[in-house]
Amino acid sequence: MATPEEQDDARPDGAEPAPAVPLREPATATPAPAHGDGDDASQRPWLIALALVVLGGLVLRLWGIRWGLPFGYNLDERSHFVPRAVEYFRSGSLDPDYQLNPSGITQWMAAAMWLRHWSSDTIVQEWATDPGRIWTVARVSSALLSTAAIALLYAAGTRLADRRVGLLAAALLATAFLPVHYGHLALNDAPSLAFTALGLFAIAGIVRFGRRRDYALAGVALGLAVGFKYNAAFVLLPLGTAVLLHALGWRVRPAGTAAPASGATGRGDRVAGLLQLDPGPAQWCAAISGTVLAAVLAVVAFFVCDPYAFLRPGLFVDDVRHLSDYTKGGLLLGETQQSGYRYYAWSLMWGFGVVPVLLAVAGGVRLVVRDRWVGLLLVPAPVLFLLYVGSQGRYFARYGMPVYPMLALLAAIGAMALVGWLVRGRDSRVLRRLVTGAVVVVALGQGVVWSVHNDVVLSREDTRSMARDWMVEHVPARATIVVEPMMPKEWYADGARLPDPLSREGYRWNRLVRTGADKRELIRRYPDLKGKINRTADFANNGFTLFPGLLDFYREKGACWVVSGSMQSGRVFNNPKRVPEAVKYYRALERQSELVYQAQPFDGRRAKHYFQYDLAFNFGPLRYERPGPAIRVYRLRDCTPRLSDPARRG
Incomplete structure (x- = not known):
């Protein structure tokens, strides 16, 4: 029989032996410390390692955080959150008049702006005169909250498994490309992960201890998570599983701890990874009362994040229904993938990483085979969630x-299982640490490379800003220009100041927009194209409105400069059969114009019309040299420029 010292050597670093105590303990008894918990001296190396991981994750999220500023080029970032946070201070009302997304992140950013300026008037004035500073505050607040997810995931992994799992899981989240990229933006995707991780920590507490405070924390975490992003509600699945395990009297035995002593009473370790206490009415009562507490606190936390979901229920229901209808809609112009399941499987390969995905599959298999009840906490939820979003009509990696x-x-569980398999039968701590280090490096490698490269790219000038700089020098102020919908309205204004939304006073150029009279005249000339002419030429639908005859219309209006980009032309050339008239338009534009300026995010002919609904916006592939789409500025031949009246500029 092995000595106690030999048993300690065989355990993972930092493990505590499981005490040989009777399993028929009162429902309120406190189990042994989690695997890896110990005195301050044993925790210090792990906390230092965690601090380095968190610091690295924060650096990756702050590096390049001023991308594109003072122009907010990300459409969702510009449309949903920051302007509404500023509007709190402009209007003096906390009603966002908007429920397509919950208001938690908007309130978080507004709080950051207030802490930075301590004055509503200053915030509104700075938004009007130097919006880049407001954008920076909002983005940094998003980066800080998304970084908090790293530490919280370490705590969840340590509580549910052990420190090695917790630390590697934290490192994976710190370096994975998609969380890092969206950690740069004033959006709710990355920040909401903090509350998901907090919820997992609380769920681990429920299955380990069954305490009321763990139920309370789970409810708060769930409410906050949904208050930041609606689809975070999937955490209900592992939470429900944890409640059921508690009600049935099962407790999760931390991975790596020894099975109960043979002399222990009770049903013991009949299911791998679980200890069963004495089940009975007390367990059910504790689970039911805990569930009620969690539900109440979840509602309260959600109310704090999004009070107007309760105060204006009609708007809430209408906007959520509109959001559901959008995600269930048909394929957008430019989408080439028709299977959501393949799309999300593909996106995981670069958003999360090839090796981490394989390790996650291995970890899931290991839990199903050896710790199947623990696997119920971690395996079904992500599988069912990805199946659900994959069944929608529209899909984006961040979903x-x-x-x-x-x-x-x-993935961390799979990695540690792989290490154990590789060193099986070799009693050497040095070898274990070398193998562990090699597995960690391989697991993190892709994420680190993509994230660092992305940060370098984001630190460089966006192609749209480069094009604007050129136009300031070469296109007369007050000239009428045609610009495809891919620029924020501030792009047209001098000094990035926000002009009056009604008069557009302060715009440097007059962007040609078809009026009702223009549409009627075009329909008279091209009656067969009435549907195209009447369609709104917005960001998603511009390609449906294009046809060659527009070039003569531009000439008549004196709009001699046409600014085109791959965000629009790429959609057309991805789906040429859907918009044949738009293909003819771009070919006619090439023939009838002189290309006077172009800027590309990477070299090669492919860049000219490159478009993909994620990678044309996230700049992850290593071919990218700078952010933004390919931009081309054309000067129409046989066109006399028309300058707008200074008093009516725009």
């Missing part, structure tokens, strides 16, 4: 990001 914390835990 799958809520499950990344759980995937990181599964």
